[in-house]
Amino acid sequence: MRRWLAWMALFALGADVFLTLVMAPRAANFSAPLTQRIFYYHVPAAWVAYLAFGVTAVAGLVQLKRRDITSDAIALASAEIGTLFSLIALFTGLVWARQEFVGYDPLRDAKVVTLAVLILAYLAYFALRRAIEEPARRRRLAAVFGLLAALGVPLSYLASQASIHPDFTRADESLDPALARYLLFSLGAFTILYAALLDARARLALLEARQEEPWTT
Amino acid sequence: MDDVTSFVVSFGIVALGLAGYLARLWLLARRLKSR
Numbered sequence: 001m002r003r004w005l006a007w008m009a010l011f012a013l014g015a016d017v018f019l020t021l022v023m024a025p026r027a028a029n030f031s032a033p034l035t036q037r038i039f040y041y042h043v044p045a046a047w048v049a050y051l052a053f054g055v056t057a058v059a060g061l062v063q064l065k066r067r068d069i070t071s072d073a074i075a076l077a078s079a080e081i082g083t084l085f086s087l088i089a090l091f092t093g094l095v096w097a098r099q100e101f102v103g104y105d106p107l108r109d110a111k112v113v114t115l116a117v118l119i120l121a122y123l124a125y126f127a128l129r130r131a132i133e134e135p136a137r138r139r140r141l142a143a144v145f146g147l148l149a150a151l152g153v154p155l156s157y158l159a160s161q162a163s164i165h166p167d168f169t170r171a172d173e174s175l176d177p178a179l180a181r182y183l184l185f186s187l188g189a190f191t192i193l194y195a196a197l198l199d200a201r202a203r204l205a206l207l208e209a210r211q212e213e214p215w216t217t
Numbered sequence: 218m219d220d221v222t223s224f225v226v227s228f229g230i231v232a233l234g235l236a237g238y239l240a241r242l243w244l245l246a247r248r249l250k251s252r
Contacts, residue, residue, distance in 0.1 A: 032220040032223060032224075033220065034220045034221060034223075034224040035220055035223045035224045035227060037224070038224070038227040038228065038231075041227075041228075041231045042227075045231070080238075081238075084234055084238050085234075087234065088230060088231055088234045091227075091230045092227045092230050092231065095218075095223050095226050095227040095230070096223070096227065098218070098223070099218065099220065099223045193235075197238070197242075200242055201242060204242065204245050204246055204249060207249050208249055211249065211252055
């Protein structure tokens with residue numbers, strides 16, 4: 001891991017915790033005001049998950065064109081981080097919704113179902129990678145699968161429109177500007193954290209690929 | 218669950234998720250470097 005990037009991520013995350021838990025004002029109109037603060041972590045986690053799956057798809061395209069080990073390492077690293085942040089977004093969202101909505105049934109919530117399907121698609125991506133022994137074939141098939149799995153990202157994002165999930169793009173649900181600036185900071189901090197984790201994981205994936213095939217580039 | 222408990226659970230999910238992934242990276246690095 002690049003040391004400066006790791007320090008930047010640590011500093012950004014520390015500042016983020018302080019700003020969102022200590023400085024951010026209490027949000028109005030929530031039955032669980034303390035749990036509401038998970039919003040500053042839930043939304044950035046979902047953003048990082050979508051970004052990471054997008055990067056996996058782009059790296060897959062590069063892989064299909066160049067057949068190199070670097071794009072495959074980036075695709076694998078980003079898929080792993082995307083899955084982690086999807087799980088964080090899913091479970092923090094479930095805890096918040098259970099607290100906020102009376103009689104909440106996650107199995108009838110399109111946002112939960114589409115995100116769970118997206119996570120399952122990437123678990124299948126990892127299973128596929130493990131199942132193929134020949135490295136070049138594994139890289140190609142994983143690239144195609146990564147491209148197809150990314151189709152679930154817009155589906156998951158747009159599911160807000162058919163769900164009880166808040167949607168701040170709707171005119172009647174605009175976000176309080178006093179909270180929005182803390183959310184923006186959190187989105188930035190999580191993006192830096194993503195970059196640091198991607199850098200660390202992709203380097204390890206490259207090392208693994210070079211040990212498996214010392215002659216490849 | 219009251220507000221405080223669900224606050225602790227939700228932050229626990231974030232903290233454990235990140236800590237668990239960092240531990241995975243550390244273990245993977247150790248395994249690869251010892252090869």
